[in-house]
Amino acid sequence: MISDAVGKWEEFIRSRYWDDLLELAESYPASRSLCLSFPDLDRYDPEFADELLENPDRILEAAHIALLEMDLPLEADLSGSHVRIVGLPRHYKTRELRSDHLGKLIGIEGQVRTATEVRPKIVSAAYECQRCGHTFLVDQSGTKYSEPYECPNDACDRRGPFRFLLDRSRFVDAQKVRIQESPEDLRGGEQPQTLDVELEDDIAGKIFPGDRVVINGMLRSYQRTTQTGKSTYFDLFLDGRAVEMTEQEFEEIDISPEDEKLILQLSQDPDIYGKITRSIAPSIYGYQDVKEALALQLVSGFPKRLPDGARIRGDIHILLVGDPGIAKSQLLRYMAKLSPRGIYTSGKSSTSAGLTATAVKDELGDGRWTIEAGALVLADKGIAAVDEMDKMTTEDRSALHEAMEQQTISVAKAGVMATLKSRCALLAAANPKMGRFDKYEPVAPQINLTPALMSRFDLIFVLTDDPDTARDSNIAGHILQSNYAGELSTQKAFNPDITQEQIDQAMVVIKPEIEPELLRKYVAYARKKVFPTLTEEAMERFKSYYIGLRNQGQDSNKPVPVTARQLEALIRLGEASARLRLKDRVTHEDTERVIRILESCLKKVGVDPETGQLDADVIAIGMSKTTRDKTKIIKELIREMGGKEGVSEEAVISRAEADGMEPSRAEEIITRLRQGGEIYINRGLLRLVRDS
Ligand code: ADP
Ligand code: MG
Secondary structure, eight states: OHHHHHHHHHHHHHHHSHHHHHHHHHHTTTOOEEEEEHHHHHHHOHHHHHHHHHSHHHHHHHHHHHHHHSOOSSOOOOTTOEEEEEOOSOEEOGGGOOGGGBTSEEEEEEEEEEEEOOEEEEEEEEEEETTTOOEEEEEOOSSSOOOOOSOSOTTTOOOOOEEEEEEEEEEEEEEEEEEEOOGGGSOTTOOOOEEEEEEEGGGTTOOOTTOEEEEEEEEEEEEEEETTEEEEEEEEEEEEEEEEEOOOSGGGSOOOHHHHHHHHHHHHOTTHHHHHHHTSSTTSOOOHHHHHHHHHHHHOOOOEEOTTSOEEOOOOOEEEEEOTTSSHHHHHHHHHHHSTTOEEEETTOSSTTTTSEEEEEOGGGTTOEEEEEOHHHHTTTSEEEEESGGGOOHHHHHHHHHHHHTOEEEEEETTEEEEEEOOOEEEEEEOOTTSSOOTTSOHHHHTTOOHHHHTTOSEEEEEOOOOOHHHHHHHHHHHHHHHHHHHHHHHTTTOTTOOHHHHHHHHGGGOOSSOHHHHHHHHHHHHHHOOOEEOHHHHHHHHHHHHHHHHTTTSTTSOOOOOHHHHHHHHHHHHHHHHHTTOSEEOHHHHHHHHHHHHHHHHHHSBOTTTOOBOHHHHHTSSOHHHHHHHHHHHHHHHHHHTTTOBOHHHHHHHHHHTTOOHHHHHHHHHHHHHTTSEEEETTEEEEOTTO
């Protein structure tokens, strides 16, 4: 009986939620929800709590009636308020939903993938009969809009015509969101399953793509329609009634007291760096420097808020550039698996949202604009491993600047505006455009990334695949050993002669020194508990190193080696280095380590290939100073020699040669200028485009 249920609710609310109810009545209609915790109800009356899960429509309606019927000490009309149940005992993932769950109150756990704008939805349509003038309401609680059939006025009874009365109809704010399973709940390679959720009134517009949520509501279905008519298959959606945020991240990893002991013990190990480094992708041979940087990326620095409101990111962004087939993708996959909230994706991603986010016109919102989250949003507070970064779309390219530095992504398209969070560390890999890497050319143009984007990476590693017998034989040995170990463990199922001992022995090469499970806890502990500060000494060291690099460029003929971005990178890396030892001071040991790492990167990337000097312009504008100077000379020559008519390429090249420039270099610069649209050819003669 519904009146029983109403009575139960009244009793329950009066005894446990009286203050909350008064608060609601006072602030109504600004706030319209009374949140009740399921465990409270379960303790109060377990049978009734079960009943709520089984028959939520009826029981929740009773709750609403109870709310309206209760005598309050203050005058309040709560007719537009809602009872919302939070803390359901079990949270389902979308793939676990079955037809048994239809009509039940369940909690769905996942990540918001897309969300439509909030728009009014009609709940009760007002009509006026044109014949008798009677006005009446047509309830719109179904999924389809219902038109009036005949005039409800008994004296009239005619079938219209009717006039729709917009201002007498009742609307609520409504939004549709699509939830998908969180990346950490997926086993490798599984496609996440999604579920559409409808949210109404005050809970609409509260959640954004990328948010991790639990949504409680009733699972409902509607019939699919095909071109030939109605289908026997039904689709599911959730009639969402309460939204709870979840924050599963590094901080949420369970660390038991025993774990903590183990972690602290590990941090005392003098070779802790080596141990962690060797535990990253052990099946991949070499790359000590890269792995060391990856270890630092795992813990990263921490974001800082400055008094003026600015925010400095703590996440360390790393770019791996290099020839194909040298295990870049493997490293990325490993890191995505190792890090909580790690996501592995390709720049040429298959979803329309790509790496950042987009607004799309979507069937989800009946053709409304919908915001869809891309990889960097979904990896919020984790690591986004983006392979084949060079192949990303133009939209991503421009959105990435903001995403990497401010760690937000703004979508403004067709009137939809939103700012999503992307507080993740980016680990990217890029292949050279021409298939192989050319050591004698600056990096940026070769990998199709703009210098502005490149400069946002804290560390850029250039990995080239040069034949080297000793190294090759080591890699070969390593690959053969790991494959052999894999073969043995596969065969064990069929061949009883293979012992566990043999397998263990073969596995030695690829076994991480610290088990991934423990390493993850170690990292979580560091990120949660350790916030190091720079010592006086460390500050001095970073400053003098930075000034030293800058000084190389003081004399205007020399290139400027680094920008302030590298100084921030040093600080972040320094913090990460101290964190990795669970130390709260950045000391000499840390500064030397990160300067060594940064230097080795700069030497490969920031060096002018012609002079061997450090040069920030190589990163910052994709051209070294010598190339820039030479380009200027060539342009000057064309201007001077060409006059109004233009000049032949040969003439420019031979003049340049007379001035001491190699002909091949001059030719290359001319080609580049033509590609860049700075010069053009008219009747076989080179001419400068005006203003360039
Ligand atoms: P990339 O993404 O750089 O093109 P992949 O990650 O796809 O290369 O690597 C190709 C294959 O070569 C992988 O199976 C990888 O395990 C193997 N490989 C390449 N270099 C190494 C190495 N140093 N140690 C172990 N395996 C390697
Ligand atoms: Mg690859």
